[in-house]
Amino acid sequence: MSQYGLEAQMRMYMQALSGQSNWAWPVGIDQWRAAARRAMSREAWGYVEGAAGTEDTMHENRRALERIRIRSRMLRDVSDRDLSTTLMGQHFSVPFLLAPIGVQEIVHPDGDMASAAAAAASNVPFVLSTVSSFSIEQVAQAMGSARRWFQLYPGRDPEVMKSFLSRAEQAGYSAVVVTVDTTMLGWRPKDLETLYLPFLFGRGIANYTSDPAFRARLQESPGQDPAAAVQEFLRIYVNPAFTWGDLAELRQWTRLPVLVKGLTHPADVSRAQSLGFDGVIVSNHGGRQVDGGVATIAVLPAIRQAVGDTFPILMDSGIRSAQDVFKALALGADAVLLGRPYLYALAVGGQEAVEDLLMQFKAELDLQLALSGHRSISTIESNDVMVRS
Numbered sequence: 001m002s003q004y005g006l007e008a009q010m011r012m013y014m015q016a017l018s019g020q021s022n023w024a025w026p027v028g029i030d031q032w033r034a035a036a037r038r039a040m041s042r043e044a045w046g047y048v049e050g051a052a053g054t055e056d057t058m059h060e061n062r063r064a065l066e067r068i069r070i071r072s073r074m075l076r077d078v079s080d081r082d083l084s085t086t087l088m089g090q091h092f093s094v095p096f097l098l099a100p101i102g103v104q105e106i107v108h109p110d111g112d113m114a115s116a117a118a119a120a121a122s123n124v125p126f127v128l129s130t131v132s133s134f135s136i137e138q139v140a141q142a143m144g145s146a147r148r149w150f151q152l153y154p155g156r157d158p159e160v161m162k163s164f165l166s167r168a169e170q171a172g173y174s175a176v177v178v179t180v181d182t183t184m185l186g187w188r189p190k191d192l193e194t195l196y197l198p199f200l201f202g203r204g205i206a207n208y209t210s211d212p213a214f215r216a217r218l219q220e221s222p223g224q225d226p227a228a229a230v231q232e233f234l235r236i237y238v239n240p241a242f243t244w245g246d247l248a249e250l251r252q253w254t255r256l257p258v259l260v261k262g263l264t265h266p267a268d269v270s271r272a273q274s275l276g277f278d279g280v281i282v283s284n285h286g287g288r289q290v291d292g293g294v295a296t297i298a299v300l301p302a303i304r305q306a307v308g309d310t311f312p313i314l315m316d317s318g319i320r321s322a323q324d325v326f327k328a329l330a331l332g333a334d335a336v337l338l339g340r341p342y343l344y345a346l347a348v349g350g351q352e353a354v355e356d357l358l359m360q361f362k363a364e365l366d367l368q369l370a371l372s373g374h375r376s377i378s379t380i381e382s383n384d385v386m387v388r389s
């Protein structure tokens with residue numbers, strides 16, 4: 001990984017000098033976002049970029065990250081650098097993963113298949129959503145032996161959930177992420193304005209229509225009666241009755257490590273730890289669920305303090321640059337998840353563009369590490385950042 005950032009810069013300059021006047025893809029998150037907006041329909045843009053209520057939580061994620069400032073250290077010989085880390089005994093070449101994002105075909109016809117293949121080619125782990133456009137097995141096939149996790153929405157039907165978990169085990173997924181903040185969708189004005197709900201068009205239910213336990217609930221096959229399949233999906237997806245007791249029971253249904261995603265309160269994180277979960281993902285779902293919520297970066301230090309040094313804490317919501325990754329690591333995260341940024345790339349150019357975006361994140365993180373005086377992500381600590389007054 002040493003010199004990764006420098007090599008990436010040189011490749012880009014050489015390409016420009018050799019007459020291919022422009023680098024093919026946007027560089028920088030604002031450029032990716034602008035290009036994605038141009039590439040997407042109003043409905044797709046509303047789905048990706050929308051958030052709950054006034055979108056205040058989504059903006060607070062950014063405001064809070066911007067208030068954290070990096071204090072760089074100089075003159076520490078950073079010529080050899082290592083971005084890798086180990087989490088729950090699993091080796092990661094970089095301290096970030098691709099977040100679970102549902103119904104990616106809205107953004108690009110290749111959907112999750114393209115994102116997963118890009119993640120595999122880039123040696124970045126991919127977390128597949130329950131409500132993906134392609135099935136657990138199809139995505140596994142697109143990824144070969146590359147690292148993948150499966151995200152589970154705790155629905156009303158235990159047989160279907162158990163079946164998903166055993167399919168994920170069979171198909172080589174190496175951890176399960178249970179998302180607990182979205183037993184119902186938040187109030188999202190952008191989606192309500194465009195009257196957009198992907199399921200009504202039969203999208204995002206590939207894991208259900210391919211599942212024997214789900215199909216056993218239907219009178220006719222999803223091919224013969226697609227509307228009935230959608231209805232059954234909607235019936236079992238929404239599950240506000242789900243509790244800590246149910247979560248503890250679900251823990252017993254798989255031998256894979258299980259992380260709980262969607263916690264922002266230290267007491268909830270401590271509870272997940274004491275129930276024997278393998279880690280948490282501190283997340284407010286990119287501000288899509290509760291408006292007026294706390295920023296995830298703001299709650300990280302207290303959460304780290306509550307669970308001690310070694311309990312795996314991942315974080316997402318608002319990560320837009322390598323500097324944001326650095327800040328999250330400094331304040332207690334072991335790794336972060338990228339959400340909307342990779343969807344922008346997917347919209348702009350499918351698999352190739354996602355690969356390019358990931359290359360850019362890695363290169364920038366490598367340079368960020370060096371320029372702030374670190375050889376390894378393991379030495380980044382809370383003293384390397386301060387809160388702007």
Ligand SMILES: Cc1cc2nc3c(=O)[nH]c(=O)nc-3n(C[C@H](O)[C@H](O)[C@H](O)COP(=O)(O)O)c2cc1C
Nearest residue numbers: 048099100101102129179285286317318319339340
């Ligand atoms: C369009 C979209 C769909 C999402 N779908 C899921 C999902 O299916 N499962 C899940 O656990 N989280 C889902 N999330 C939340 C992401 O995993 C992640 O928490 C969020 O995108 C982080 O915020 P950020 O993108 O602003 O950084 C979704 C987010 C977006 C933007």
Ligand SMILES: O=C(O)C(=O)c1ccccc1
Nearest residue numbers: 102103131182204285288
């Ligand atoms: O939109 C989301 O944030 C999300 O998590 C989701 C949930 C169900 C279906 C599609 C997306």
